[in-house]
Amino acid sequence: MSSAAANEAATSNEHFWAVIPAGGAGTRLWPLSRAASPKFLHDLTGTGRSLLQSTWDRLVPLTGSRVLVVTGVAHRAAVSAQLPELPADQLLAEPAPRDSMAAIGWAAAVLEARDPSAVLGSFAADHVIADEEAFRACVTTAVAAAEQGYVVTIGIEPTHPSTGFGYIELGEPWAQGAVATPGAVHTVTQFVEKPERARAEEYLATGRFRWNAGMFVVRATVLLDLLAQWHPELAAGLRALAADPSSLTEVWPGLDKIAIDHAVAEPAAAEGRVAVVPGGFGWDDVGDFRSLGALLRDADGMPGVRVLGDASAVRVVDGGGVVVPGGDRVVAVVGLDDVVVVDTPDALLVMSRERAQDVKAVVDALRAEGRTDLL
Amino acid sequence: MSSAAANEAATSNEHFWAVIPAGGAGTRLWPLSRAASPKFLHDLTGTGRSLLQSTWDRLVPLTGSRVLVVTGVAHRAAVSAQLPELPADQLLAEPAPRDSMAAIGWAAAVLEARDPSAVLGSFAADHVIADEEAFRACVTTAVAAAEQGYVVTIGIEPTHPSTGFGYIELGEPWAQGAVATPGAVHTVTQFVEKPERARAEEYLATGRFRWNAGMFVVRATVLLDLLAQWHPELAAGLRALAADPSSLTEVWPGLDKIAIDHAVAEPAAAEGRVAVVPGGFGWDDVGDFRSLGALLRDADGMPGVRVLGDASAVRVVDGGGVVVPGGDRVVAVVGLDDVVVVDTPDALLVMSRERAQDVKAVVDALRAEGRTDLL
Numbered sequence: 001m002s003s004a005a006a007n008e009a010a011t012s013n014e015h016f017w018a019v020i021p022a023g024g025a026g027t028r029l030w031p032l033s034r035a036a037s038p039k040f041l042h043d044l045t046g047t048g049r050s051l052l053q054s055t056w057d058r059l060v061p062l063t064g065s066r067v068l069v070v071t072g073v074a075h076r077a078a079v080s081a082q083l084p085e086l087p088a089d090q091l092l093a094e095p096a097p098r099d100s101m102a103a104i105g106w107a108a109a110v111l112e113a114r115d116p117s118a119v120l121g122s123f124a125a126d127h128v129i130a131d132e133e134a135f136r137a138c139v140t141t142a143v144a145a146a147e148q149g150y151v152v153t154i155g156i157e158p159t160h161p162s163t164g165f166g167y168i169e170l171g172e173p174w175a176q177g178a179v180a181t182p183g184a185v186h187t188v189t190q191f192v193e194k195p196e197r198a199r200a201e202e203y204l205a206t207g208r209f210r211w212n213a214g215m216f217v218v219r220a221t222v223l224l225d226l227l228a229q230w231h232p233e234l235a236a237g238l239r240a241l242a243a244d245p246s247s248l249t250e251v252w253p254g255l256d257k258i259a260i261d262h263a264v265a266e267p268a269a270a271e272g273r274v275a276v277v278p279g280g281f282g283w284d285d286v287g288d289f290r291s292l293g294a295l296l297r298d299a300d301g302m303p304g305v306r307v308l309g310d311a312s313a314v315r316v317v318d319g320g321g322v323v324v325p326g327g328d329r330v331v332a333v334v335g336l337d338d339v340v341v342v343d344t345p346d347a348l349l350v351m352s353r354e355r356a357q358d359v360k361a362v363v364d365a366l367r368a369e370g371r372t373d374l375l
Numbered sequence: 376m377s378s379a380a381a382n383e384a385a386t387s388n389e390h391f392w393a394v395i396p397a398g399g400a401g402t403r404l405w406p407l408s409r410a411a412s413p414k415f416l417h418d419l420t421g422t423g424r425s426l427l428q429s430t431w432d433r434l435v436p437l438t439g440s441r442v443l444v445v446t447g448v449a450h451r452a453a454v455s456a457q458l459p460e461l462p463a464d465q466l467l468a469e470p471a472p473r474d475s476m477a478a479i480g481w482a483a484a485v486l487e488a489r490d491p492s493a494v495l496g497s498f499a500a501d502h503v504i505a506d507e508e509a510f511r512a513c514v515t516t517a518v519a520a521a522e523q524g525y526v527v528t529i530g531i532e533p534t535h536p537s538t539g540f541g542y543i544e545l546g547e548p549w550a551q552g553a554v555a556t557p558g559a560v561h562t563v564t565q566f567v568e569k570p571e572r573a574r575a576e577e578y579l580a581t582g583r584f585r586w587n588a589g590m591f592v593v594r595a596t597v598l599l600d601l602l603a604q605w606h607p608e609l610a611a612g613l614r615a616l617a618a619d620p621s622s623l624t625e626v627w628p629g630l631d632k633i634a635i636d637h638a639v640a641e642p643a644a645a646e647g648r649v650a651v652v653p654g655g656f657g658w659d660d661v662g663d664f665r666s667l668g669a670l671l672r673d674a675d676g677m678p679g680v681r682v683l684g685d686a687s688a689v690r691v692v693d694g695g696g697v698v699v700p701g702g703d704r705v706v707a708v709v710g711l712d713d714v715v716v717v718d719t720p721d722a723l724l725v726m727s728r729e730r731a732q733d734v735k736a737v738v739d740a741l742r743a744e745g746r747t748d749l750l
Contacts, residue, residue, distance in 0.1 A: 031705075315737050315740055315741070317733055317737055318730070329720070329721055329723055330721065330723070330741070330746075331725070332722065332723065332724045332725070332726075332734075333725050334726035334727070334733050334736070334737060335726055335727040335729070336711075336714070336725060336727050339711070341725050346703065346704055347705045347706075347707065348704055348716070348718055348723070349707045350706070350707070350711060350714060350716050351707075351708070351709035351710055351711065352711050354710070355693070355709050355710030358693070358709050359707075359709055361709070362690050362692055362707040365690055366705070371705075
């Protein structure tokens with residue numbers, strides 16, 4: 001199917017809604033990402049659009065304004081400001097984080113109440129996708145599969161044996177004719193948690209494993225009915241909340257705190273209710289400064305130097321890595337390869353790129369010291 | 376001689392004056408040291424006193440207030456502010472830099488006019504000395520030798536085959552009885568320029584070479600008379616200037632720009648007029664951030680981390696090196712050994728410690744771009 005046809009197919013589905021959970025502090029992107037200004041609000045790719053805005057831009061060709069954003073109450077104003085096209089009643093503000101099932105389930109219940117035929121696709125606000133047309137083609141296929149009553153996930157073609165993501169094992173491809181794109185949908189044999197390195201290498205060698213990027217496409221009613229099978233109180237609570245939005249502060253604190261993977265995807269897979277659309281479209285969760293660096297291009301005249309921000313503020317002598325200048329200050333790097341320098345008004349991070357995961361240790365130490373002003 | 380006796384011997388010499396040339400930008404300590412705020416004005420050892428103030432503190436036990444400071448006109452106010460005890464007529468302000476012979480020669484001419492028996496000792500404003508009593512004992516010996524009409528230098532015991540300093544080759548020790556401390560003074564065979572590494576290693580192997588730290592002790596009249604032998608116009612100009620201070624702006628630009636080593640020390644050595652007092656007292660010229668780091672102690676609870684400034688602003692995870700925090704910002708270092716991080720309000724330097732000399736490349740680039748605001 002051409003991508004134009006894919007777009008047409010999707011936009012013709014007036015029941016398809018995008019749900020964007022906008023949460024998560026992005027701790028490993030400290031000091032750029034903060035609790036008060038998390039990762040999804042930042043332009044981390046130098047495009048002039050935040051990750052949230054880029055997520056919106058990527059989805060509206062499929063959904064128009066049929067987008068729900070679920071965020072924390074602390075970020076409601078910032079999300080509204082970044083997405084002026086988002087209608088106020090499509091921005092759900094959680095009083096407190098209750099994990100992904102409550103967030104996506106709340107959106108599902110709101111959509112079910114508006115339209116019993118609604119299909120939702122949930123896509124995190126802080127991921128990056130290189131080939132947006134290929135992404136939309138996958139989503140279009142997933143929507144077609146979801147209409148048949150399945151929980152449909154998108155399985156990302158792994159590019160390396162990552163230990164940072166969960167994996168999805170592909171089963172048999174669906175029979176020809178079941179969806180518009182033959183062979184594009186598979187059953188799911190199992191979801192597996194983040195593996196050790198050796199296990200991840202085994203997964204890649206089989207060719208049957210895909211990364212779990214937390215993308216789920218499913219009819220709202222199917223999602224809530226499945227949830228009701230295993231977590232009846234949570235499903236009932238979310239449906240009650242949709243029926244009476246004024247009950248939010250009363251209902252919310254009592255909701256189970258559980259990830260959608262555990263609450264629905266894994267048990268549903270065991271019952272043969274989950275399908276996967278394999279996709280390869282340059283997905284990245286921008287999980288740390290190493291992956292952020294990989295998304296940027298070399299600065300003009302500075303091979304090996306990736307700059308997020310004003311490259312004219314950066315001077316490098318015999319070195320390279322990722323530099324995030326903070327403003328008017330000049331940042332000079334001498335004789336260091338693969339360094340990460342992140343300059344912000346109240347905190348400076350200097351790190352080796354291969355230790356990008358370990359910025360968490362700094363954040364943990366600051367938290368232990370009560371330096372919440374810096375987190 | 377005990378150090379108490381040395382001090383007494385020196386302070387009893389009412390003709391001995393300290394001359395402190397306070398110049399030099401300290402380029403390799405950028406961005407801490409700037410043209411407008413050079414190295415000697417900074418506390419680089421965390422003692423609460425600048426290098427200039429520490430130089431003063433080290434000399435006054437020998438000279439009392441008999442100290443002349445020669446600095447650039449741009450730094451006159453800062454020097455006065457840092458040395459409130461310095462009489463105004465003992466602060467000479469050069470209209471422009473004319474190298475070390477003009478600076479020290481001007482001081483010599485001023486002293487000669489005040490006291491024909493004056494002995495001057497010239498000691499840079501931006502060096503560090505660990506064992507001050509041993510230093511003063513050496514100077515006392517040097518003063519005694521200088522009274523006999525010699526140009527006396529102090530030769531620093533080398534601790535490694537440095538390629539960053541010139542060397543002094545020791546000749547025969549003076550005959551017993553020539554000065555108070557037998558064997559403490561040697562003739563000088565030659566001065567040699569900064570050597571290549573292999574040559575420096577040869578020097579150390581002989582045991583006869585000492586570092587030239589630019590310390591000269593000499594009677595003012597002897598210095599000027601020797602200068603008059605090889606550079607008569609310069610000697611005459613300096614003496615005319617001392618006779619008529621109002622001629623400064625007229626005379627100064629016409630003075631030869633030459634180092635005291637070339638103008639006097641080297642030719643005088645060839646004539647047997649130079650002596651050297653070998654000394655080992657933990658001297659360092661704090662030439663770059665590597666040597667600055669070596670002067671600091673590990674921060675509390677952070678082995679391998681040397682902090683100049685507020686160590687409570689520094690967080691290190693698996694790493695070490697030299698950190699100069701700039702103020703209220705937290706500086707976090709992760710997974711980097713031997714790193715140098717220097718944080719200032721308008722410029723940040725991140726460097727490997729072994730490349731400490733190469734900060735000059737950044738300064739040169741900024742100068743080429745006309746960024747004098749940062750230099």
